[in-house]
Amino acid sequence: MSQDRYNAKATEQKWQKIWNNAAVFRARMEEGKPKAYVLEMFPYPSGRIHVGHTRNYAMGDVVARYKRAQGYAVLHPMGWDAFGLPAENAARERGEHPGTWTRQNIEAMKAQLGVMGLSLDWSREIATCDPDYYQHQQALFLDFLEAGLAYRKEATVNWDPVENSVLANEQVVDGKGWRSGAPVEKRKLTQWFFRITAYADDLLESLEGLARWPDNVRLMQENWIGKSYGAQWTFALEGSGNPEAQKGLEVYSTRPDTIFGMSFCAIAADHPLAQALAQENPQLADYCREVAQSSTMQADLDTAEKTGFDTGLKAVNPFDPAHKVPVFVANYVLMEYGTGAIFGSPAGDERDFEFARKYGLPIKTVVAPEDSANPESFDADAKGEPFAGKGVVINSEFLNSLTSDEALEKVIDEFETRGLGTRKVVYRLRDWLISRQRYWGCPIPVIHCEACGVVPVPKDQLPVALPEDVTFDKPGNPLDHHASWKYVDCPKCGKAARRETDTMDTFVDSAWYFTRYCDNTAETPTNREATDYWLPVDQYIGGIEHAVLHLLYARFFARAMSKTGHLDVKEPFQGLFTQGMVCHETYKSADGRWLYPDEVEYKDGKAVERGGGAPVTVGAVEKMSKSKRNTIDPEEIVEQYGADTARWFMMSDTPPERDIEWTQSGIEGAWRYVQRLWRLVDEALPHLPATGAAPPDDFSDEALSLRKATHKTVKAVTTGIEHFHFNTAIARCYELASEIGARAHAGLDAPGAGFAVREALEALTGLINPFMPHLAEEIWQKLGHETLMVETPWPTFDEALTVDDAITLPIQVNGKKRGEIEIAPDADNATIEALALEDEGVKRAMGGKAPKKVIVVPKRIVNIVI
């Protein structure tokens, strides 16, 4: 018999054309069907699709195709996160406009995605750099502005000296810019913010309801929002007539229960009081300047010594007028958190302890560990280290012998009764700084007028489009350098005014793009009919690196857009799945150059350079990166093995949330399976009954056993896909293929064998379809069907055919397996026990002793205790 090898490339192109011509992936709102919005995080158009993208989209495609087969109306769109700095850098390097570069990249990447056979609705494609998109973002900004969710303020901000722009807190990683890696500087600038803190509590509380989010992402957001509970109150100050000092000193603390241990107060260098006092005291002014200039880099902060400058002022303990402590300006107090002022209770805080030791301040222990034998005698100073935990309060007058938590409440009650302070919740989360001094982003649609102030651009004048004729020859914002763009008349008074030249953080673009897919032609940012139907996203898939940044911003946007009437959904992503990265071995030549995988081959188990044969050092398995050259080009893989093989390989073996190691032998294993299925159908086909043939009355044991294997596999693969256990689902597909092969080999003459094999092949085709859609179509057609696999419902199973007539029950003696018995699944315990005690291995192990106890776990195990 002639055995053609499966021609992946030609076959895949054929089916892609058929799908496209039939527009099968066009999403439609359908009455009477459940909907499924499946979304993968859209890519930045860097120029090439890499394997990481491929894995991400393949996963989404499995879900989308599965849901489609399950009868859902599916929305599975794709677009481009197209604004951003790399385009400006490219423009500078090649003299090409960022838009030209970006659009070329989009075209190239779209073609690369095309060969993957993804079930995407390209009619909904969006690119965030397109005025059709960003004009709506500008409209949203204006609505946020009106609703008080966008505002401008002067603040100390993170300045990235490489990008020549400011960054949001979320974009500063270890004191460095998230993209440039340059140490971030502090600058005081007037910038635009989104009031994300207005939703701090809601963003935190709602995390609990996100049952289909990974725990670690929820935890990371929880930590990022950083809710803390404490008190805020004001100390009276003595020793200065300065008006700022007359106001007293407002502090925030999560441990007001330690107030009697106070030995100093400290304020930030940029605290208004510090600034006011510096006016009168040149030495203090110098100190403040020094602190302001000191590095904020993490490494420096860790080693930096705590320093302080005694202002000469005294703060008075409101509960003990005789208890007065010095007020310092200190370098470790931050203006941005709480009130920018603290009280120092050294026995209970590491930093305060260090500070107190340095300046010879008293260290009075006020909290003893709960398990202290004699709390009164506990002394942190004597011990040489602070005790920061909670416990029993000592040396604290009316708080004595209370637990820390009780004392906390009591002291706050006291503050409130005396009108000195209040309970207060403080969040670590800051408002989202969205101004960027860049060209390639969405312009902030406001105009600055000397007479009228900040004037919103009227909506009918949107978009505020980026000018095309810009130059990148000098540092700074090209929009600001542009000869005419910013000079406009005030929309309100008509006098000469200036456009805002800042553009929005690109994370704004991605904070709402998923709403635009619902109707990318809507005249307003969203079409409510469409968003009400499709949102929330049922399954979102992307990298863990966005756990805080993008995912938090999108959650904020859903709230802000709901408040301004653009949406009616608080949580945009019902299900979230974070997939692992794609890794590969690294290779180095004898002279220390990194080598690409295709420059290396294995000979006799040793890695050598292809061609020359020079020895190669095999390094660690690491995330694919250009710098280490351990990359695989998805295009080449598809060219050689086809998209199905690549998809199958990426979904098998490794659970999707973990990092996967790309191996040559792995991809070849997947390729063998493709060929094997193809051959299986080829060989069996002549012996099979026609499509749709009625089941015969009689089945041989072998045929029945194949049928059971089929129905069990359908059940297992279905639940596997539901739970993102793609690797185990695929393992079951391997097993079923083996069963079919064994049956086909044994001949198809037995009663019902032909029917069982056809049934098995058709089911298997349906099961592999989400993973290998082209092969599935081809096999489906080969099996005699005229319908498209993509429009075929998901295989079903008969529960009765998933249970066995006889099960194997292991028998343990004292917890060690000594034998097994075959028994009907519904056998009663007495029968099982009797049979178990007769087993040869069991008898041997019991050595003639009588059982003390026999434990029978139905359908599981028998344990005999002697």
Place this chain on the structure above:
RNA sequence: GCCCCCUUGGCGGAACUGGUAGACGCAUGGGACUUAAAAUCCCAAGUCCGAAAGGACGUCCCGGUUCGAGUCCGGGAGGGGGCACCA
């Protein structure tokens, strides 16, 4: 420093609420087909002892709970991640 997660053969990994540890794949060894190779098919395989039957040991380490622990509890080691002068 604080918080979270992980650790199973030569490798990737399976094992539902405590119930046969190692499914499936990769690599390996043996065999079949072939002049030969490739491709394909079949078989073997946790480690140790044993010709075999069988036995002992075995899920990072130590201890505990249980008839029974990869799974639960306590302590420790190693790896990964998040946050971090956050008051």
